[in-house]
Amino acid sequence: MWIELIIMTLYIVGAFFFIAGSIGLLRFPDLYCRLHALTKADNVGLGCIAIGTALHVGEWLSGLKIVFLWILMLMGSSLLSFLIAQRFNHRLNPTAEAPDQ
Amino acid sequence: MTAGILDVGLTGIALLLAWRTLFGNDLFQSIVYFVALGLVVALAWVRLDAPDIAIAEAAIGAGMTGALLLVTWHRLNDAGDNCEQVANSPAFIAIIALVLCLGALLVSALFTAVPSTGLIGEIAQELPNSGVINPVTAVLLNFRSFDTLLEIGVLFLTLVAVRALSLGNSEVHVTLARSAVLTGLLQMVVPMSILIGAYLLWTGANTPGGAFQAGAVYAGALVLMSIAGSDLLHRIYREFMIGIGLGVFTLAAIMTYFSSGHILGYPAGQAGTWILIIEIAAAVSIAVTLYLLFALGCGPGREKKTKGALRHGH
Numbered sequence: 001m002w003i004e005l006i007i008m009t010l011y012i013v014g015a016f017f018f019i020a021g022s023i024g025l026l027r028f029p030d031l032y033c034r035l036h037a038l039t040k041a042d043n044v045g046l047g048c049i050a051i052g053t054a055l056h057v058g059e060w061l062s063g064l065k066i067v068f069l070w071i072l073m074l075m076g077s078s079l080l081s082f083l084i085a086q087r088f089n090h091r092l093n094p095t096a097e098a099p100d101q
Numbered sequence: 102m103t104a105g106i107l108d109v110g111l112t113g114i115a116l117l118l119a120w121r122t123l124f125g126n127d128l129f130q131s132i133v134y135f136v137a138l139g140l141v142v143a144l145a146w147v148r149l150d151a152p153d154i155a156i157a158e159a160a161i162g163a164g165m166t167g168a169l170l171l172v173t174w175h176r177l178n179d180a181g182d183n184c185e186q187v188a189n190s191p192a193f194i195a196i197i198a199l200v201l202c203l204g205a206l207l208v209s210a211l212f213t214a215v216p217s218t219g220l221i222g223e224i225a226q227e228l229p230n231s232g233v234i235n236p237v238t239a240v241l242l243n244f245r246s247f248d249t250l251l252e253i254g255v256l257f258l259t260l261v262a263v264r265a266l267s268l269g270n271s272e273v274h275v276t277l278a279r280s281a282v283l284t285g286l287l288q289m290v291v292p293m294s295i296l297i298g299a300y301l302l303w304t305g306a307n308t309p310g311g312a313f314q315a316g317a318v319y320a321g322a323l324v325l326m327s328i329a330g331s332d333l334l335h336r337i338y339r340e341f342m343i344g345i346g347l348g349v350f351t352l353a354a355i356m357t358y359f360s361s362g363h364i365l366g367y368p369a370g371q372a373g374t375w376i377l378i379i380e381i382a383a384a385v386s387i388a389v390t391l392y393l394l395f396a397l398g399c400g401p402g403r404e405k406k407t408k409g410a411l412r413h414g415h
Contacts, residue, residue: 075289075290079282079287
């Protein structure tokens, strides 16, 4: 009973962050703000849903796998947003050299 | 009920994305929509209980094809080609008419076709002799292994053609400005990709997975590595790796023909071993081929425009 309540709360919080992130992606003025909205909301939103699903599955090994998936997504999305921001930065200042070469 | 809503929603989103892909004004947007479409279609395959195809669709359909399309988009931009608007041209109307006819045929087939369970019974019956437990792998590498041999051949020929067209550019690699973040993250992501690929390859015998899925994951890792500026593949090994899939598969076909009289008719009791060897070789070739298709696409034409961020390694 209690665990279901926790799962539902996590799902709703996760969905809220996804929606907030999507609105941010659509409404924010420039690329950096949009990336901020996307990654923060995506990570927290997915994290809540992943933890909720892990609890829902009940079996600890499967739950652990789902949490690992979330960590993998965290790494992937941070790498991706870094690359996008770096590329955008270079386009703005084409003469600037990369920080360490 | 909930599942029904989910399915209708997925179908709707897939149709919407397909429409946006085809009729967008901006090529770049179309590519982004295409990748999103690939992921939605992968989810649809999951809903159809076909996780093998779902993995392949996500990795090859959305991932690798998306990367290839983006490379092409860059090339088009640099060449200054303007994409002609095809809407309302006679060819376009003819295509629409053909698609509508095909759609009508498919819908009528839904109502007139004799209900059939396909070959599920026969496959289940023969599965114990196939050497593997996963029915998809059994079909791909045992019952219909000749088809798969030809597929590997097609992939090989594609790479030969692309290489012939980009002769002289084969050494060009596009590299992002090196940075500690990229290198550090790749040090974590690439070993994990290697592990995931090996798992997919090994588990193909029992559960969804196999050579194509593993090869696609490896190709993704190679693309990431090349973007980060390190070329893992030594040239000689590379040539070897391109051919090994088709080579081993063909050799297996010849050997089984002489031993059992049937092409790819594995000796009784040894099917599992044969399949595993062929799959390992095929995964290597698929990975290197998909990666090279991407790397060759990044050939000349980029240096003029994007000097700041991109530089040519090698």
